[in-house]
Amino acid sequence: MTSDRVVVTGFGVASPFGLGIDALYDGMLAGQSMVGELPSPRSALAPGYGGLVTLKASAIRGLPNSRDMRPGTMTRYTFLSTLALGNAMEHGDCPWDDGDGALRRGFYVASYTNSDRFDKYVRFAHHVIDQDQDRPFINDSEVPQAIRKFSGFEFLKLMNNMPTAHGGIQGRCQGPCNTFLGTPSGGAQAIGRSLAAIRDGLADTMYAGGVGSSAHDHMMMVRATRGLNSSAEVAPVQAGRPFDRGATGIVPGEGSAVLVLERESTARARGAKIYAELAGYGEWFAPPATREGVQPGPEATIRSMAAALKMAGADSGDVDVVAVHGESRNDLDALEASALAESLGSRVSEVPVMALAAHVGSVEAAVGPMGAALVLQALETGKVPGALNRQDPLPEYQGPTSSESVTMDARLGVVSLTTREGVSSALVFRKLEN
């Protein structure tokens, strides 16, 4: 166990704005949304729009250890995760290949799922399913032939731990490596568990983050069956409306982010730039009332933020800026807004609230790590983007609604997530005095 602080020495982002935090943050400061019409044939599917990362496979070239990375072996999730990790390693000026250094380095990443080629499975099913008196049945004798439409590697690359496995190779990580699944809080969990891993002495450096890709058929179909997608009748750039009465649902989006976390002594020994301390982490689970619904109240989010602030030795009065989930559905946003109001108390009207969904859509498990990157950039630059598409706020939302960016001396920032799955989480970052 180490008594060192855990610090952030780099952070990488892949977003619809491009590669790197500057592209994303500058776009947000300019009040832009990258939500646009999806390419055909997906444009014909409701809602028909989303925030896509348009970087090509060639974007991996030139990133650290890219010679070991093969985009053909990657799902969309793995590809985006690889981009963010490579970008983080560059941003943190991390060693690419330092021999035994790998022994003290790990990688935790979250991915809601790793299945992005639902079409292939439907095609497969089409070939093996027959119909008997309106009841479908699977003709097993067709399976061996139909399965040949896949390559053997297809099954490997769809395994949920593949973003981590690629990252373990890319980042030269021989310490703890794991994948967190099943909730948009997964990315915050990956960062929180990385904090614990360093404090436990399991690693000196952890790459930690998350990846989301909800703008593909599978996730859109999941949301369609649950009635969660945003309306096709809304203009794409106005579709992501966190905390706004006019929100109609979840906007498909994509993105990824990875932080470089280090023991402070390790970071200082290699002369790394320190952006902030990762000072606290908290979480709380409260099940939704129904499968399609949300938690019965905001307590889980309140508890998770309180736990993170307590670990950081801070209180709500210290919070300068917040990044949230802001799903863009009124039921969950109302809960999240209530939790913010309760947690921030009288300061709720003045603490800027950054919500990615307005700019890039829903990024699933990347929302925590990307939110962390936003908070770190706010601490670094002293600039905070204004609120986008928040003109008619929900009554529960008492935070700022101005679209103007603000300049401030931000010292402490929080990532706070309320999720439909019931897992709330929070991270606290504090700027260090040199």
Next chain:
Amino acid sequence: MTGSKVVITGMGVVVPHGDDIEQVYQRIIRGENECRRITRFDASTYPCQIGSEVRYEVEAPDKIGPYTIHNEALKYVAGATDRAIKAAAIGPAEGAAQDRRAIVLSTGVGPANIDFLGPIALRVHGSDEDPYKANLEDFYGAAPAEPEAQGLDEFHLDTAAPACAIQFGAAHVYNTASACASGSHAIADAAAMIHRGEADAVLAGGVCTPVTRVLVPGFSMLQALSTRNDDPEHASRPFDKDRDGFVMGEGAAVMVLESEEHARARGATILAELAGWGYSCDSYRLTDPHPEGIGMALCMTRALESAGMAPEEIDHVNAHGTSTAYNDAAETLAIKKALGEHAYQVPVSSNKSMFGHLIHAAGALEGCLSVMTILQGVVPPTINYQTPDPSCDLDYVPNVAREMPVNAVLKNSFGFGGMNVSVVYRRYEA
């Protein structure tokens, strides 16, 4: 960090050999095999026709909180959780007490089950040239259909860990995956949370239902599965020279882990201590373990260090032992690297010889059997061991269980993608 001793107070399984861990263990030490021809579907034309299935009616709740327990994986893990909680005699926590409880569960199915795609495929019934594009728009435009919503859930299993959290009364929920290392990974992570003082009690383990029409032929394409179709009971043969791949198995296994103080304060029966754990990543290749077993050895060494134990204190190695050419040879090398000369003295066995590879649940089930080995003093055999392989030259407890005092078991779990976890289970001494 409190440095609390981590103890095991309950275990629950729903696996091919049964749903009572003591009976499962008795069958295992008798060398009874559950690897047979697949019955869940007609696999007679498949390259691999062998599986290790749960072939009995599973008792599990129909609904947990908002979650319908609608598929095998959810039934298995809900059933196993129910049994572990009862075995540990620990009720669900409520209110603020939930803060001291957690779930760490590994779930693995992914795009594994095409059965549910039937209704979807029929609705998306395009032409043979393009069965997908044609009417997908209709699908989106239609009202949600519950079977489809449930079917799509199977791609995630995102309800398994939350459902278990409700059963256990936990405020902290982790759903993790490190492929075949997942079950042990979840248990090690749970132990770390308790050791660190974050939690008093954690329910941890894994569930997997990979005996499906997609994954069985799919993993055959990777040449990972045995094709000994005419002799299924001899298909899983870890460390044997004639091994030709693993057998897919299904099931769920979980443990209740507690801090020693918490367990003693409530008068719980302590089954064993979880003394140490170690993680590593090969950082080598996606498909193969490092041929010299470097990552595997590293996590064993780290687990021993974590337990504060010398190699000579390990009485038995419960191997990953998949029955693939690569794994078993690399694991043998790694055991020798980690344990030195003691590797030749310690009995090493692979439970997978009897129930195949439960993938995300494998490490958890084999962990439960490791605890039973300590309690009962009988080391399970590696069955189907007939022809020695020069690259596998340790004592694999061939075919017959061995009675001997066992104080400490080193449990190995290694996953695709090079993720490795080792756990040390030790006899509990107050």
